Amino acid sequence: MAVKRRPPARRVARRINPKFYVFLGIIAAAVIAIVFFITNTNTALVEQGEIMFEKALPVVVVRDEQVVSAQNYGKPNYLVQEGERVEAEADVAEVYRGGYNDKVVTELLEIQAKIEDYQENLISTDEQLLAYNSQITQKAAEMRQILNGEAAGDVVVAENELKALMAQKQQYLRDAVTADATLNGFYSNETELQGRVNEWKEAVKAPEAGVVSFYFDGAETMLNADNIATITSADVNEILNGGADEQQSASAEDSAEKPLFRLVNNYQWFLVAQSSTEIPEFAQGNVFSIAFDDYLDKPYSGKVVGTVKEEEGYVYALEITDDIGQLLNVRRTDAKVFSKFEGMKVPEKAIQDKDGVTGVTVVAGSDKTFVPVNVKIIKDGSAIIEPAEAGSILTVNQHVEV
Template sequence: MMIRRKKRKKARSRISPGMIAVIAGLVVVIGVLLFVLLYNGREEVTSRGTMLFSLTGRNAVIIRDEAVYLSSEYARLDHMKEEGADTSPGEALAKVYKLGYNDELMQSLLNAREDVYRAQMERIGSTKDSRLDEMNEAIAGVKARIEDCVMLGSADDLEQLYRLLENALAERMDYLKSKVQETETLRALYSAVEAKEQLIGTFTEEVASKDAGSVSYYFDGYEQAMNAEKLNMLSADLVKRALSDSGASNRASDDRTRVCRVVNRNEWYLAFLTKGDELDRLAKDMEYTVDIAGYGSFTGVALEPILSGKQVVNVIRFTDDIGGLIDVRTVKADISATAAGIAVKSRAVIIEDGEYFLELLYSDAHYRVRVDVLAADEETVILRPHDSNETLSEGVRYWNRKRR
């Protein structure tokens, strides 16, 4: 009898659920590590470095430390100083002719002074007087210039010349008054001149300086919003509007309440915009060289940048003489500086809510510190701590992200 043996079935190896969980966990950990190392970043060490900061061809606005002089609405304004002339408290800046005044009143006064002159000359006769000859020659010169201005239609110069003529005629009348014995006719003529002066006086007001500085009659509508006293109110929208209105400046403003400005020549500012997510804003208290096209080179110190929406308003303060920029609003500028500080990889800088941060590594902890970027290129950033109480030196570990 044959005995049949039963074939043994091979036992199948089974992986327990616990082992699967362990393997899956290892895969996740390895994946995370690979992601961190290959995608998110790696550890670096700070060093010291220098770099040239440079921005070229930036559209910028000029902001001045200035006092704006206003009056009630006027019909005419006479400038009593040249544009850019120095002034002190108490000095006359302009003569305002109120509404209701017209040039016929001034012409009537000039005619009355001429009547006085003719009557005075009848008393003097042919007596030679070199001083009088000089006055007459000066008056004739002003009249000739007035005729030229009328032909050319230069209103600003014409107003100034009429004021010169009125002053010259008044000086001549007073000079001859001391030389000629008064008669009934002259007394009546003097009274007529005085009455016309009083009438004009009811329409005129002299604006005197309350400040020391340089006078300017240039207005563009931004002299009050863009003023040294309102720097903390600057916004990106305001700067953009001023830049877009660069052709709207007008020395003889259509607003007939503005008289003039008295400008501090040794305190003024330049403002321009940068993007909030870029590394090219200015650093507070850092010194910059600014080349302004057509006006020369200046050295100034940056104020705290102003975050305004998605942009940054950068402001530089100057104490150099303002020169020809006393009546200019918009310019094109190149800004440069040599930056020295802590060097890190550019991607290590974190931009969050418009502020810059660097993530430092201390033992197993990460510590985020706010920083100022002094200069940057595609690879490297030169920076410093934003808070003066913070310290940051070379040899400190930080986290360099692969992507910003």
């Protein structure tokens, strides 16, 4: 029996929607883009480099000093010169204790004047005596000019030089003149009066070694090395605006003891500066060269030893261990601070912040590693950095992401 075969079924051709090809194209483009960005990260080479830093700013000078005071009932007699360095326990000045009698001192000065006149009359033509008198006359005229503002100079220094010349002259007269009965009588009277004055006189000594100064501005206690960490922007601004002199006059009137001299550690002092914005270069321990506008003959070197962040600004302290020199009595001045920062140099845009940590991303092939760093300076689109952690993988000649 013959079997009828059914003809094969006809296949129906289906058209693929053109949108399908568009979708595939989008997927392919996305994959290519991802691969491109993964394998083609923009990087920069870490180089060994340097960046110069310079900043001008007003500063306040803070010294390691102490004020030595005494109850003073008359003009003190200074035994050392302004700016002179003394050792511990050295006599710096003489003052008079309670019971001091002006009349006795006046009598002593009068008898000493009689002695000198009598001696000079006996050797009036002596060449050495004439030379002393000429020098004393010149020094006295110089001192008057300084006091009247007609000449530059230090009054205390001029006064001490005048006293030294007069003492040399008196000693010369005692050695050169043979005493007679009249002169011996004068000497006896002088000795008795001098003994009475010496009972009231008290020598004020230096408590330790240092440089002596007789000038005060009233800020010696507030602005002192002992409280360098607590100085505020308000303190700095008060000094820069000239507030210390008024403070001095008020404190002098209220105190039973009067300041006699300052004793300064001339090999440790500080500069304090205030800024409304952060100065990243003033990181703790950074060292700078310093030049003062009014004292250009001597450069200094200072190290940042303190930073205080306030609500509306920053206060920075730099320590200097060079001899203070002409800045012994300076409280406010203008300074230029400059330094050369050296180290790993990268573009500024390589610096990143991740979860509050500053760093760079090291790229090695397809691997990326975020490395924390300390930024020493950023200037003109470049930065000097250093690894923030010991054993860091960051080195010169590596690539970092930018």
